Every structure is written in C-alpha cells, then in structure tokens.
Amino acid sequence: MTQRQKGALYMILSALCFASMQVVVRLSREIPTMEQIFMRNSFVLIVSAIIIIRKKGSLFGPAKYQPYLFGRSFFGFLGLITLFYASSHAAQGDVTILNKLSPIWVTILAVVFMKEKLPKIQIPALALSMVGAFIVFQPSFESNPIPLAVAFLSALTSGTAYTFLSFFKGKVDGLTVMMHFSTFSAVASIPFMLKDFVVPNFRQAILLLLIGVFGSLGQAFITYAYRFAPASEISIYNYSGIIFSMILGFFILGEPVKFTSVIGGALVAAASIMVYVYNNRKNRQEGDENQK
Secondary structure: OOHHHHHHHHHHHHHHHHHHHHHHHHHOOOOOHHHHHHHHHHHHHHHHHHHHHHHOOOOOOOHHHHHHHHHHHHHHHHHHHHHHHHHHHOOHHHHHHHHOOHHHHHHHHHHHHOOOOOOOOHHHHHHHHHHHHHHHHHHHHHOOOHHHHHHHHHHHHHHHHHHHHHHHOOOOOHHHHHHHHHHHHHHHHHHHHHHOOOOOOHHHHHHHHHHHHHHHHHHHHHHHHHHHOOHHHHHHHHHHHHHHHHHHHHHHHOOOOOHHHHHHHHHHHHHHHHHHHHHHHHHHHHHHHHHO
C-alpha cells in the first residue's frame, strides 16, 4: 500500500469515526451537551498527554504562540458545542453536510486575515457549496430550523479554528495543538456540566465512553492521514462522512434519507471535487515545469 493510499484510508476511517460519534451523541441526547463534550475531550486529553510525555514533547506549546493556541481552542470549543447540539436535534446527514462547509470559511478567512490569494476555481466552488447548503435547509422549513442553523454555525466556528491550524504548520506540533484544545474544552465545560450534571446509568456511561473513543480515533486517524499524504491529495476523502452519516442515521436512528439532502450533499461534495481536481492538476503542472 502506497503512502497516498494509506492517507486516503486513514481519512475515510476518520470520517467514519466522526460520523459514528455524531450518532452516539444523538443516542445519548438525554445527557447534557456539556457533559458529552467533557467526556469526549477528557479522553483525547489523556491519550494526547501520554503520547506527548513519551515523546518528551511540549504539552501546551511555546509561550509566544499561546494567544493563537487559545484562539484555536476557543473557536474549536464553540465548534464542538454547536456540532453536538445539532447532532442531538437534527438528521445526521444534514448536520454533516452543513458542517462540511467549514472549508468555505477557511478559504474566506485565509484570504481576509492571512492574505492568501483566492484561486479562480474557489469562486464557483464556494457558490456551489452555498447552493447545496440552501437545499439542505429546505426540508427544515416544515419544522424547527434552529438545529440546522446551529450546524451551519458549527461550520463557521470550526472553519475559524482550522484557519489557526494553517498558521501552526512548522511552528507547533499537532499533538500539542490537540492537547491544548482538549484541555481547554474539558476545563471550560466543567462549570456548565456541573450545573446540569446527570449521573449516567450503565447504558449512558457506555455511550459516553463511545463518544470519547470515536472522537479520539477520528482525531488520530485524521492527524496521521495528513502525515502520509498532502492535504490537497486526500482531503476529498473526508466527504465520505456525508455518506456514512446518512447510512448510520438510516439504519441506527431510523432517519429517512431525504432527496433534498442527497442533492444538497452531492453539490457540497462536487464543489470539493472541483477544487481537488484543480489542485492536483496544478501540482502536476508545477512538478513538470520543475523537471524541465
């Protein structure tokens, strides 16, 4: 198996784990959101700390990068709250589709704050993604639109957090960023968790444990995926999460697969494929020119 194939496989496994986590969040929705978030991040915190200590790395990163690390952790925390809330109250396929809009916000924020150039292909891709998101919103007009609006907000907050990740390349180790984020989220959730704490029964305790396990595995798989291959080559496979969410939602939660959700998801995925093909073609052309 080539490095690229390993990267693609790990990205697909990551998407499956995160889709599974969302389903478990829905199954345990009688447990308050903050309690779910605390459990998820405590698990990641412990795993990250063990690995970092063994590697003799930095737990929380250099002092000069702390403002940026806190920014990533804060917006990542908001992204978790909105994602968990939406997962508890809306169809899993719809939540995943709207959450996958985060690359749009990464692109926009990178242009505004990091002064990156906007490739021409991004303009139609962004438009196509927004049309797909609007189509997904359509069914909700018959019921409560708030959960899907929160899912859309999760894409914005997650996109802001991912923009910070671009800044950390070559500056802060990925595990340190995970450690900082999980610690911040676990500590920040404690006051809210204690206010509405629910003592879990055996079934709920198992579900909370699964949230931690799936969340940790998803984070680990996506971290190693980017080590095996460049993001431009494997990020497209992350959109398999849309399919996984719809399938798991149908078989485990009994959620119908709506035609509008399929169309909306296809448009969001198509926009990503456009960018993926464009970047690969551009990279090959640049490689050919360098060989001349």
